[in-house]
Amino acid sequence: MPDQPTSGLLRATIDDVAREAGVSTATVSRALRNHPYVADSTKQRILQVADQLQYVANSNASRLASGQSRTIGLLAPLLTSWYTSEVVAGVEDVLAHARFDLLIGTANPLARERMFRGDARFHQRIDGVILVDVFCSEAGAAKLADLETPVVVLGEQLRSITSVSVDNERGARLAARHLIELGHRRLAAVGGHAHMDVAHNVPTERLRGFQSALEAAGLKLPAQYVEDGDFTIEGGRTAMHRFLALPKPPTAVFLMSDEMAYGALWALREAGLRPGVDISLVGFDDHPVAESVGLTTVRQPVREIGRLGARLMLDTLDGFGAVMHHPIELTLIERETSGPPR
Amino acid sequence: MPDQPTSGLLRATIDDVAREAGVSTATVSRALRNHPYVADSTKQRILQVADQLQYVANSNASRLASGQSRTIGLLAPLLTSWYTSEVVAGVEDVLAHARFDLLIGTANPLARERMFRGDARFHQRIDGVILVDVFCSEAGAAKLADLETPVVVLGEQLRSITSVSVDNERGARLAARHLIELGHRRLAAVGGHAHMDVAHNVPTERLRGFQSALEAAGLKLPAQYVEDGDFTIEGGRTAMHRFLALPKPPTAVFLMSDEMAYGALWALREAGLRPGVDISLVGFDDHPVAESVGLTTVRQPVREIGRLGARLMLDTLDGFGAVMHHPIELTLIERETSGPPR
């Protein structure tokens, strides 16, 4: 039976450990946080007593005393999308293990403004900020780099800030080339976020990549073959219906998210058309449901992106890790919704 | 320009507000937290100064001083499922607005044991616990009710503990009756979690309801018409393939989650069978993708369940809210995967 210097119902405090180990609380504090200059024998004894008493430092007290919040802020334009939830899950996972809290906020214009301005009251509560799909560009990144608060950007490649992103142009090219190789000549693309006040580089880059692959094959992308699908199922459905209503509909469509592709699949069913036979579809993400509907798609390891982002933030706070860009691999997964044109 | 008694870069503290308003910090603390016995004029002045200084209490300090952690624990057997993520999103939403933290844990046997035992060290860090789909039964609930820590149970109807749940038997009956009315006589069911060490009432209740509806119609549910789909896409696919391999396959299948239904849809496509024509399918949840694949399903407002659970917890902590069960409405959504048998 472990000794219980206080009532069995109360959590052990640092004083309990200090008393039991016959040292001061300062030494306990140092020993438990691996500070240098603690005699090895002392440290061993403290560790043992702490373990015996099942001592865990009160995080409110240690944060108050140290002035470190151990809290990371995360800003994203859309919190409810599958993509963002996955990223957040990855971030949360790593942060929780490091005993950091996560403060999530929407990247509305006000929050962005505060970020770029380096609003002290905003920063004082957090040790660092992770930006998910918040369009910065090099100009904004330069300002961010000037702040006292460490920033990690997810979804965009930046020079002056630690960032992790996929090569969107390449992903779109993968999709386009696949369809071109199958023999398609009339290709269309569905993006989104054109209406959002928060600028978004993702659809822009993907469209550029898609376009460049078409051009390389001597093909054109007419304006009526580009639609805004709002990155939602419903948006993808509407976009596909628009294509189908065209005098000369495309034979293949690239949708910049799997969710939009589900909407397109829905539209095809409504029109009595067979995906991969009458019209080919390629998505982007490899969402959990994609495999079951046979969707050909460009896979990106979303949760991994979140995990890596969190780790980079932790490294930065530890003083490790230089500012650099971390590219993430993209893979084309061929399934049943893409096939040769009729 | 607002006065800045301290450097513009530092967050205002309660002392700044007290000095500026010409009162003591005790009065500021009371005024800001709506305590009684603060003169109205004093309160107004303090509120104004606080607003001007953009004062926000340091939560570490207030939690340390008050001894209240303002943290709710959440335990669930499976954290990565869509269902749990939705519940958590609902809980988090309400809790964040109330400035409560959420501590998420897996409901593994150890954690459960600590719960039921009322382990002090576990409870000392949280103000309350929300249990999501952790099987308790009345016996376990009675023990939980004895703890000092408030508990809210989600997913099971209990007498001695505040709980919110859907009527699983009724939901399954809705699905069965719909299929029977369409003319089906050979009905099958896919559940899951039979192998989990954490007992699970959900599939049990749904199976019971399904069975009772069949019996009421003079039908039987043979053992080979019941499969464990593990509540995953892959599990649903495997289960459906087993049914199809039977000498006399069912003409309609009830899957206890939409994700399993996606797997069943996949299996049908692999077998060249048309859902709603060759075989009818009914799911459970109304997952975001369900509508786009035309899945007939029993809708439950999952995020709402999480929201309500969190609100009940907050009410309990405030001393409001009696122990009671809160039932949630279930609706059958008829779509294209269900139709008359061939």
Next chain:
DNA sequence: CTGAAAGCGCTTACAG
């Protein structure tokens, strides 16, 4: 209705 003061449980210069 209000204030002086103790205390929450840690961390961290400072001195030894």
Next chain:
DNA sequence: CTGAAAGCGCTTACAG
């Protein structure tokens, strides 16, 4: 390598 002590920013009996 170690300890005494101040301090982090609040809350809350206690006294008035």
